[in-house]
Amino acid sequence: MKLNARSSLFFLLFSSFLLFVNQAAALLEVDITGGFQSATPIAVVPFSWSQSGKAPVDIAGVVSSDLTRSGVFSPLSVNQLPERPQIDGTINFPRWKNTDAENLVIGQIIAVGQGRYDVRFKMVDIFTGKNSLEYQYNVEGKNLRRVAHQISDKIFQELTHSRGAFDTLIAYVVVNNDINAKKRVYTLAVADSDGFNEQIILKSRKPIMSPSWSPNGKRLAYVSFEKDRSVVYMQELKSGKRKTIAQFKGINSAPVWSPDGKRLAMTLSKDGNSEIYVMYIASGVLQRITNHYGIDTEPSWSPDGQSLIFTSDRAGKPQIYQIMINQRGRSGSPKRLTYEGNYNAGASFSPDGKSLVFISRDRGSFRVATMELATRNLQILTRSKLDESPSFSPNGKMILYATELRGRGILEAIAVDGSNSPQRLRVLSGDVREPAWSPYRSR
Amino acid sequence: MNTILSTFLKKKLPVLLLAAPFVFLTACSTTSDDSAGDGNNASVEDRTGGGSGSGDGSYEGQTGGYNDSGMNDGTAVNGQAYSGDPLSDPNSPLSVRTIYFEYDSITINSEGQLALNAHAEYLSLNPSKSMIIEGHTDERGTRDYNLSLGERRGKAVADFLTASGVQAQQIEVRSFGEENPVALDHSESAWQLNRRVEILY
Numbered sequence: 001m002k003l004n005a006r007s008s009l010f011f012l013l014f015s016s017f018l019l020f021v022n023q024a025a026a027l028l029e030v031d032i033t034g035g036f037q038s039a040t041p042i043a044v045v046p047f048s049w050s051q052s053g054k055a056p057v058d059i060a061g062v063v064s065s066d067l068t069r070s071g072v073f074s075p076l077s078v079n080q081l082p083e084r085p086q087i088d089g090t091i092n093f094p095r096w097k098n099t100d101a102e103n104l105v106i107g108q109i110i111a112v113g114q115g116r117y118d119v120r121f122k123m124v125d126i127f128t129g130k131n132s133l134e135y136q137y138n139v140e141g142k143n144l145r146r147v148a149h150q151i152s153d154k155i156f157q158e159l160t161h162s163r164g165a166f167d168t169l170i171a172y173v174v175v176n177n178d179i180n181a182k183k184r185v186y187t188l189a190v191a192d193s194d195g196f197n198e199q200i201i202l203k204s205r206k207p208i209m210s211p212s213w214s215p216n217g218k219r220l221a222y223v224s225f226e227k228d229r230s231v232v233y234m235q236e237l238k239s240g241k242r243k244t245i246a247q248f249k250g251i252n253s254a255p256v257w258s259p260d261g262k263r264l265a266m267t268l269s270k271d272g273n274s275e276i277y278v279m280y281i282a283s284g285v286l287q288r289i290t291n292h293y294g295i296d297t298e299p300s301w302s303p304d305g306q307s308l309i310f311t312s313d314r315a316g317k318p319q320i321y322q323i324m325i326n327q328r329g330r331s332g333s334p335k336r337l338t339y340e341g342n343y344n345a346g347a348s349f350s351p352d353g354k355s356l357v358f359i360s361r362d363r364g365s366f367r368v369a370t371m372e373l374a375t376r377n378l379q380i381l382t383r384s385k386l387d388e389s390p391s392f393s394p395n396g397k398m399i400l401y402a403t404e405l406r407g408r409g410i411l412e413a414i415a416v417d418g419s420n421s422p423q424r425l426r427v428l429s430g431d432v433r434e435p436a437w438s439p440y441r442s443r
Numbered sequence: 444m445n446t447i448l449s450t451f452l453k454k455k456l457p458v459l460l461l462a463a464p465f466v467f468l469t470a471c472s473t474t475s476d477d478s479a480g481d482g483n484n485a486s487v488e489d490r491t492g493g494g495s496g497s498g499d500g501s502y503e504g505q506t507g508g509y510n511d512s513g514m515n516d517g518t519a520v521n522g523q524a525y526s527g528d529p530l531s532d533p534n535s536p537l538s539v540r541t542i543y544f545e546y547d548s549i550t551i552n553s554e555g556q557l558a559l560n561a562h563a564e565y566l567s568l569n570p571s572k573s574m575i576i577e578g579h580t581d582e583r584g585t586r587d588y589n590l591s592l593g594e595r596r597g598k599a600v601a602d603f604l605t606a607s608g609v610q611a612q613q614i615e616v617r618s619f620g621e622e623n624p625v626a627l628d629h630s631e632s633a634w635q636l637n638r639r640v641e642i643l644y
Binding site for chain 2: 177179181207209210225228229230250251253254267269273274295297298311313318343345346359361366385386388389404407434
């Protein structure tokens, strides 16, 4: 055990390396492609604003694009709106009944001084005339977009009876893929689920991989090659404090937090070749989980914390296996889960623990696949060629993954039932990869 | 040293005859610089943002840069006109620093074996020299599996070298998986170039 004591014993403060982020917004661009035949029409009226000019944030616009991205709703366009009622004004219901919408969202933003705003909204059932939702918020200007995402979550929950995942974050890696490796710059960043409010977590000339969220959403574990080899780090988002978790001889990779937040599963090759280990974060105690001359990597916890799934080529080609875990480490032997095809790798669980998502080779292409554990039925969801790093949204409705489009690395999100065309998130220049959807945010 | 030499005399006499003159001279050269830069060369930023100042530009160069100070010149023999460090002789098999692989394979082809034989001899007879072996893969498949596959390629090369008499402590295997491509296209020709092991002195 040759953990670098100097860096593992205390947190390093990197605040002196603060970079001024001059174009915080929209490094990631969301691009909604294709149609959503089954999407439900809804009317979201532009929110009224207490002052002249434009409101600091077009809340109705943010809500509309959230709902559109979900693939579940199709908001009416602004010119399809028969009127723009005020939140306390009268609504001409007969005119609304002539639209396709069944629900109407109305709201207002009032500047209350000192940079704060009151936001109110309600959702009205067009056929009964009753309010189904009514909420108000008092926030600083910088939180107006977050209020919009919370409104989207409320609407989504009310109409689908599933929790919305709009008020969440995504982590990802951007690289300007210069042909000269020395000119490449890798950026680990975190943004709102719609790509706005990007914050840079780490910038390096060397590759960055495998960001993984702590269950409370406050930390990321990731792999950085800044020392010219793979090292696992853990970083607190708010303070930027960082700790070296694993820098053993060989590979240190694929960190994933246990659901209780106390352990990290990861891949280390310190004992000869890639094996799965579990580390207790507080003590640094390591438990070796696998022991095979084949490659064992890409661990992922079941939501109940009772097992790990991982990729292994112990049978010749990469396939998904599962092993039971208890406080003392592994219990029992690994059980193979996938048999279809000759390449299944990079699996993770759905939040309800009933399905897996992973990458499967399908006629020479590497595509996103899901498998229900009860039936072992494998379903290919995408038609792209070079998909990577798939994971479920925290509400289990969408799958986010990286892929390649016309030579560029982009992110795509697709409904788990494959019902919509993928929506795309791209960067203005360079490639984006390694997406990781945050857990629900604490309020 | 003598046991290594006797192994080689039995196994690889013909190549050794060519290599021997400069090998004996360089064997007594100074120690190599095998330290990997340990400085922090990435900047971490506050999630709250809005700070000022620059954390940029603090990157360090690549490791593996080889230092030829203290090397003796070789002696020209048998019509080989090159005089200098054998590592920088463009006509030496030691100039081959990249070994290519087939898809999902760790098999070293004959071309690769030829180059590795030369490197094995160089390292065997220069026990103070060390080498970093970097394993790389193409972009197909998952990143972490490829990181392990890159290491497996690097280990295949390391095993070849140690089987040829190189001491394990002279070699360090590192994997970059698919993270450091030399060709950026998403095509078979790019993938061929990216499935490789790089040798760094």
